[in-house]
Amino acid sequence: MGWLTRQVQAGRGVFLALAVMLACGLPGLFSLPPLDRDEVLFSQASRQMAASGDMIDIRFAEMPRYKKPVGIYWLQVAAAKVTGQPDAIWSYRLVSLLAAMVAVAATHAIGRRLLTAEGALLASVALAASVMLGIEAHLAKTDATLLATVAVSMAVVARAWTGDPGRWRLGFWAALGVSLLVKGPLGPMVVLLALGALSLYGRETRTLRRLWSPWGLALMLVIAVPWYVAISYVSGGEFWSASLGRDMLGKVATAQENHGAPPGSYLAALWLTFWPGSMVLAASLPALWRARRSPVVIFALAWALPTFLVFELTPTKLIHYTLPTWPALALLLGAVASAAKPRWPALLPAFLPLILLAALEVTLRGFGQGLSPLALPGALFIALAALLTVAALRHGTLATTAALALAGFAFNATLFPTLARTTYLWPAPQLAAISAQHPDCAFSVTGFNEPSIVFTTDAKVRLAAPEDLPAILQAPGCQLIAAPSLDTTLPELTRIQGLDLGSGKPIDLGLWLKP
Template sequence: MADTLNPPLMQKSTLGQVFDRVAASNLLTLAALLFTAFLALAPGFTTLPPMDRDEPRFAQASKQMLESGDYVSIRFQDEARLKKPVGIYWLQAAAVSLGEKLGVPEARTTIWLYRIPSLTAAIGAILLTWWTALPLVGRQPALLSGMMMAGCVLLGVEARLGKTDATQLFTVMLMVSVLARFFMASRNRLVAPSGLVLPAIFWIGMAASILIKGPIGFLLVALTCPTLVALCRRADAPAAGPGGGWFATRDWQWLKSLHWLYGLIFTLVLVSPWFIAIMIQTGGAFLQQSVGEDMLNKVAGAQESHGGWPGTYLAVLWGTFWPFAPLAALAAPWVWRHRREPAVMFLLAWLVPFWLVFEFFPTKLPHYVLPVYPAISILISAALFTDGLPRALWERIVAGLIPLLATVLAAVAIGAVWFYQREIAWLALLLGLLAIAASIVCWKQLGQGRQVEAVLSCLATGLLLYWGVYAGAIPKLQAIAISPRLVAAAATPQCPHVHAASVGFREPSLVFLAGTDLQLPDAAGAADFLGQGTCRAAFVDAKFEPAFLARLATDGTKAALVTRVDGININGGRKLDIGVYRAQ
């Protein structure tokens, strides 16, 4: 692409010149990307409580691996978790084990340790976005692409959650970065990179992807490669003539560089041991639940009420790819004009088929299309550094969504703290105002044609708002931190481990923090539980308390109401009022 889509000569500002110098050096580029990733991902990483429901389910299953020493089976309390492969649990267990060795207090219930694989993978995906973009668009656009991924709100959310999606993105980027190099070498009639390093990276990415999230990474490759073959004609193919047929004229020879036979064998060697072990251990139930129930249910219908019409992902892109989604809309005309260029063709083959498949799956969750967000960021950068983004009236209106959404997000964060806590989040207010100012600067710079500066101002908007939300607003929202407050209220110096039961509040975060032996009985069962010994506590939702107290009186059990914990369940928004009772 660098040969065919040369950026126009233009007068560079001081900031633009500094950007070019950074992009020209691999070392400075890596430093800039790591620094940007730190600014984007650090706030809130260690302070967010376990975020129900998926994150604590993963963390609890990883914790139970450490408790039991069984690294094959995946369990949440007594229930087998057979929807996802084992990869993320191994990574989380390794991170927590390292934390224990380094002396982290209460490491097994310290949620940020379980987030380390997600954070590390998110940083790796940012760096790989740059590395993937290098052969496609050149140094400056590649650097800007990586910075946009660092500032993408969806990747920031996934980096702060101990689950699969950031890690899945990293494994996908390992594969795509190799495909980009082999494809561009073929289209530019260059000798493909030799040796086994790149094929090994690809197949390690494939194996890791399968162990993290099953077939998703394979699906992306299976859609991208045939699409490229279908779109690309061999340079030496005759325009017409007998023999060979349509396939013989397609450019598929570059795929040979992946050494498919050896790669598939290598992948099977890496992934088969666990799959064989879990199939034996579960009598085939893993395959039935992970494929027959989890995956096929998502294809056939809206699973767990996460349904949506085709076009849902395009609609939510404005929020999940904030603050850069308006730039994607502005880049769309350029992408269409250059759709036959090899680099654009590669990016569209990566983006479009995968996106369409998930648009037509009934089950919709925003993170499902995260593996193609780097392609969007690279397309935006390519457009910016070649023809530039347009500056007509309608484009100015679209760009105006950047300050509009910044204002809305800042207002929501500050308003939530006031609504639930009756406090003013001063840090969030200050950083929110600065973010709005930066977004207005971005809008003006786009209108002036200072587009590199505009994207950097857009990035600054996101960074300021992330610090305002994660460091300024969410720490004040104690109303959502139900499980940590319950566990803290039950703790006593005399009891190193409090056995607990919970009635009416069954969120996975409570199981993770209170212990694997947390009981989830009815009101009568919780009263009986308190009567079975000391160092016991019961968490009883207000609507179940009459039955609970009646059973205590019938049994003659002495229990004291220690405190009440009220707040909001972030799953569904239900108001909670929970009494904490301790056995006497």
């Protein structure tokens, strides 16, 4: 631990935490095929936005996509242009990986304000190594970017809570403006709930007054409002009906898309989604209770509890919704991990990732398939890292930090390369490869209408209904057809079997070529 101690004492802890985030975020980032559905909906809409040059309207294929504001699409367009790889899904994922690194750096900054240097490093590494952030850093979606905007905002709140934020005050308002462009009011909601909780606990408004700035408010409005005005005009008001009405308020009113769960579901899921930090959290609960009046615990609970309560009471539940509270949970670990003991509670969540891998294996076995052979050595790696994390609790904060980093890397280096090599999960690239062998033929697919086939073929596909197939067969020119069955005398080229990840159902498609 001598080298690690010297780096922390020299103020290089944030670079170590960022290195952990890279180590957790890179495995599988380039090899994982496009994942249905949300990732592909975002990335394909971004690719079309870049191709059309229309930076106001948001479309997937020919349909408007108004569930989320434009911020994530602008960032993904920029990433695709900088990398020069608009057809590669990884270029759009880079936004999420970079956003995850911003969130880790902001968490470290809060830790340096409220914790020791060792505690700040542990908190930021616990966030970087967490299962949920690792997943979101691999996907071209909004959630890692939303987390970054919340973490940056809360870093300025921490400064204002402990003193004058100075020039960072404008950064608070700028982060809120970006958050409004990424996922509407959700980011500001998390921050305002935290500010309200801090004000109620301290029975004062000093922090709010320190953050207030008319110039900051103007900056937030300049960042967010012009696009909202433009899209209101372009969509004829449809954006508000789709995003605020059907998407946001609809989730508050009822459980959408079969994503309902009872209150307490997020708390139960936390032991996996915050793993490996959940092992330290389980071992630290007595110490956390004793430290409940310390400033960092008050700050972290004011951040996490109101948002958790809101989402627990919301009928629609998706496992990543509470991600904006993860830095707060990580700060709790930084506050009390030095007092944690390797008691048996730490072992309860230790092997949850192995249960996840086993569940994936059992599910695929039900379809007559299985995970890639990489899963077995990866599972042993995860088990070893989990045991080392529990054992490291005896040896202080830095040993626990190193063990968390190893455990996070073990999970990410196992899960994503294993999934990428499990070909049964990815029918779209297989179908697209066959289509690419016949570039002069129109390509039609029925029985697999997921966005991934649109992305992998660069929208050069017709998603057809079964009743459309006779007319397609009669159409002039070369026709390549993928369908479960086809009433034709044409010879079947091949069959593609796989899992429709969007619906969770297996598919079995034949391919026919009409010259």
